[in-house]
Amino acid sequence: MPRRAAPEPKPPEPSTKEQLLTAAEELFCKVGYEGVSAGDVARLAGVRKSLVFYYFGNMAGLFEAVLERYYAAHTQALTGVLSADDDVRTRMHGLVDAYLDFMASHARYASLVQAQLANPNLHPMVEKNFGLLYHLVEGALLEVAPRTGRAASRQLFVTVSGAVINWCTYAPLLSRLMGDDLLTGPLLEERRAHIHWLVGLVLDALEREEETAAKARPGAKLNAKPGAKLNAKPNAKPPAKPRQRAAARR
Amino acid sequence: MPRRAAPEPKPPEPSTKEQLLTAAEELFCKVGYEGVSAGDVARLAGVRKSLVFYYFGNMAGLFEAVLERYYAAHTQALTGVLSADDDVRTRMHGLVDAYLDFMASHARYASLVQAQLANPNLHPMVEKNFGLLYHLVEGALLEVAPRTGRAASRQLFVTVSGAVINWCTYAPLLSRLMGDDLLTGPLLEERRAHIHWLVGLVLDALEREEETAAKARPGAKLNAKPGAKLNAKPNAKPPAKPRQRAAARR
DNA sequence: GAACAACTTGACCGATCGGTTCATTTATTC
DNA sequence: GAATAAATGAACCGATCGGTCAAGTTGTTC
Numbered sequence: 001m002p003r004r005a006a007p008e009p010k011p012p013e014p015s016t017k018e019q020l021l022t023a024a025e026e027l028f029c030k031v032g033y034e035g036v037s038a039g040d041v042a043r044l045a046g047v048r049k050s051l052v053f054y055y056f057g058n059m060a061g062l063f064e065a066v067l068e069r070y071y072a073a074h075t076q077a078l079t080g081v082l083s084a085d086d087d088v089r090t091r092m093h094g095l096v097d098a099y100l101d102f103m104a105s106h107a108r109y110a111s112l113v114q115a116q117l118a119n120p121n122l123h124p125m126v127e128k129n130f131g132l133l134y135h136l137v138e139g140a141l142l143e144v145a146p147r148t149g150r151a152a153s154r155q156l157f158v159t160v161s162g163a164v165i166n167w168c169t170y171a172p173l174l175s176r177l178m179g180d181d182l183l184t185g186p187l188l189e190e191r192r193a194h195i196h197w198l199v200g201l202v203l204d205a206l207e208r209e210e211e212t213a214a215k216a217r218p219g220a221k222l223n224a225k226p227g228a229k230l231n232a233k234p235n236a237k238p239p240a241k242p243r244q245r246a247a248a249r250r
Numbered sequence: 251m252p253r254r255a256a257p258e259p260k261p262p263e264p265s266t267k268e269q270l271l272t273a274a275e276e277l278f279c280k281v282g283y284e285g286v287s288a289g290d291v292a293r294l295a296g297v298r299k300s301l302v303f304y305y306f307g308n309m310a311g312l313f314e315a316v317l318e319r320y321y322a323a324h325t326q327a328l329t330g331v332l333s334a335d336d337d338v339r340t341r342m343h344g345l346v347d348a349y350l351d352f353m354a355s356h357a358r359y360a361s362l363v364q365a366q367l368a369n370p371n372l373h374p375m376v377e378k379n380f381g382l383l384y385h386l387v388e389g390a391l392l393e394v395a396p397r398t399g400r401a402a403s404r405q406l407f408v409t410v411s412g413a414v415i416n417w418c419t420y421a422p423l424l425s426r427l428m429g430d431d432l433l434t435g436p437l438l439e440e441r442r443a444h445i446h447w448l449v450g451l452v453l454d455a456l457e458r459e460e461e462t463a464a465k466a467r468p469g470a471k472l473n474a475k476p477g478a479k480l481n482a483k484p485n486a487k488p489p490a491k492p493r494q495r496a497a498a499r500r
Numbered sequence: 501g502a503a504c505a506a507c508t509t510g511a512c513c514g515a516t517c518g519g520t521t522c523a524t525t526t527a528t529t530c
Numbered sequence: 531g532a533a534t535a536a537a538t539g540a541a542c543c544g545a546t547c548g549g550t551c552a553a554g555t556t557g558t559t560c
Contacts, residue, residue, distance in 0.1 A: 016507080016508085030370060031284065031369075032282060032284060032285075032365065034281065034282055034284040034285030035282075035284030035285070037546075037547065037548080038547085038548065038549080039546080039547080039548090047508080047509095048508065048509055048510075049510095049548090049549090050508080050509070050510080050549085050550085050551090051507085051508070051509090052548095052549095053548080053549060053550080054507080054508080058548075058549075059548070059549095110368070111365070111368030111369070114364060114365075114368060114419070115282070115361070115364075115365045115368065117419065117420055117423055118360070118361030118364060118365065118419040118420075118422070119281075119361070119422075120280060120422045122422075122423065127423060127426075130423060131427060134424075134427060148440065149440065149443070150440065150443035150444045150446070150447040151444065151447060152440060152444065154424075154428060155440065155441060155444035156444075158413070158416055158417055158420060158424070158441075159409075159412075159413050159416075159444070159445075159448065161416075162409075162412040162413060162415075162416035163408070163409050163412060163413075165412075165416075166408055166411075166412035166415075166416065167408055169364070169367065169368040170367055170368075170408060172368070172369075172370045172372075173367055173372065173377060173380060174384075174404075174408070176377075177381060177384060178404060190398065190399065190400065190402060190405065191405060191408075193399070193400035194400045194401065194402065194405035194406075194409070195409075196400070197400040197401060197455075198409065198452070201451045201452065201455055202448070202451065205447075205451055266537080266538085287516075287517060287518080288517085288518060288519080289516080289517080289518090297538080297539090298538065298539055298540075299518090299519090300519085300520080300521090300538080300539075300540085301537080301538070301539090302518095302519095303518080303519060303520080304537075304538080308518075308519075309518070309519095
């Protein structure tokens with residue numbers, strides 16, 4: 001049986017380690033960290049249980065390796081959009097597209113991560129990556145949203161990220177209620193349109209509130225962030241640019 | 251040691267069964283269904299492990315009993331608001347208040363339920379209760395929202411329910427990032443105001459779309475739901491009535 | 501082909517798991 | 531206070547858990 005492919009460049013067969021990672025990924029996503037045994041993982045990978053400990057030391061090491069693999073893809077999927085120098089509106093719509101595409105294609109992870117986020121003593125790697133995402137997005141939102149109040153940037157973060165991730169975590173259940181798959185085809189596109197619509201409504205309202213606040217304030221007051229302007233038309237469709245990746249998928 | 255209070259009306263001390271239920275509730279919420287052993291539950295309740303099986307048969311029975319207890323409170327918390335004959339706007343704002351109050355005070359459950367919802371082979375009791383909530387809320391939303399499209403009632407359901415529940419499931423992590431508790435005090439009230447604001451934005455937009463659609467359609471077209479009107483002023487603050495419970499808390 | 505490292509196997513360990521069994525205690529009823 | 535049923539404690543079971551270990555196989559390098 002072929003089971004090795006260390007430095008040979010020709011046959012890129014998955015190594016035993018990768019097979020274990022893939023099997024662990026599937027099981028962790030299906031039943032959570034607890035509830036998965038080393039024997040389960042090894043059986044699904046078609047190897048012996050002891051190899052789990054040979055490659056990863058213990059179950060926690062295996063879990064970390066799976067998380068590491070996931071967050072590498074996760075970070076790579078979002079960094080481009082978040083670091084672009086477009087205006088906030090474009091960046092937000094781009095983030096929605098990138099985040100939704102990534103979560104829809106890694107839907108099983110969504111449940112795993114959300115279960116971890118709810119865990120009171122969660123893994124430091126999860127906390128680190130979530131905090132990174134939080135500060136990036138909330139920081140971008142601060143350009144157009146106040147720090148506190150009903151439209152606070154932290155509130156928008158939870159709402160928008162939840163709008164993306166909950167669609168994916170509820171997918172197995174909702175697909176049964178709606179009679180079609182939520183993560184591909186028209187229902188995913190409907191979700192995409194919904195979140196873009198919602199983000200547009202919110203940004204429009206923020207722009208209106210900023211305008212009335214500017215009208216009420218005579219001179220140059222020092223409280224609000226200066227020059228924070230949305231440079232796209234109110235509730236216009238998201239610019240065509242970030243849609244290209246979305247159109248490629250599906 | 252006092253450990254029984256079957257038909258005696260005088261001392262309402264918690265029975266052993268109730269002590270086990272409470273202990274199980276706490277542990278299930280903390281580490282999920284998997285990851286909790288019968289010995290753990292019994293130890294926390296201060297009784298022997300065999301009593302778990304004496305009262306509940308097996309671990310699955312214990313889990314069902316905990317879920318049953320939870321969904322009874324959950325249903326009772328929402329039925330009043332959902333069955334009221336107020337207009338849709340009032341019902342939606344009332345639902346937000348009731349749901350947010352319930353989830354904030356049962357925050358540990360939020361994680362448990364969300365982890366269950368993400369489970370591909372979830373418990374029938376969870377599916378039943380979620381489906382019930384879905385059909386109730388989505389049905390109410392159908393009075394003002396279309397069945398499909400970017401503003402579909404099903405889309406609004408996921409967005410709004412996620413806006414409530416994610417605040418509670420992310421609470422342990424976000425509280426660390428924000429430096430204050432998310433589930434009590436000003437941050438909870440900020441969340442409440444945010445969701446009400448968001449719901450107002452959405453209902454206003456739906457009203458506007460309905461108006462322009464009615465203008466574009468000359469006679470009495472047969473496609474849309476007739477007489478579906480929001481009978482409150484656009485983006486007015488939610489009526490004072492449903493706030494009383496919210497004001498009573500904290 | 502000897503030496504070596506990387507990889508793999510299968511047997512094994514103590515601990516804990518869900519669950520059972522049974523004797524004992526407790527409260528209730530007559 | 532005897533009888534009875536509910537409630538409880540303690541020991542126990544087979545299975546499985548995470549993890550270890552020594553021996554074996556395989557490919558690489560001289």
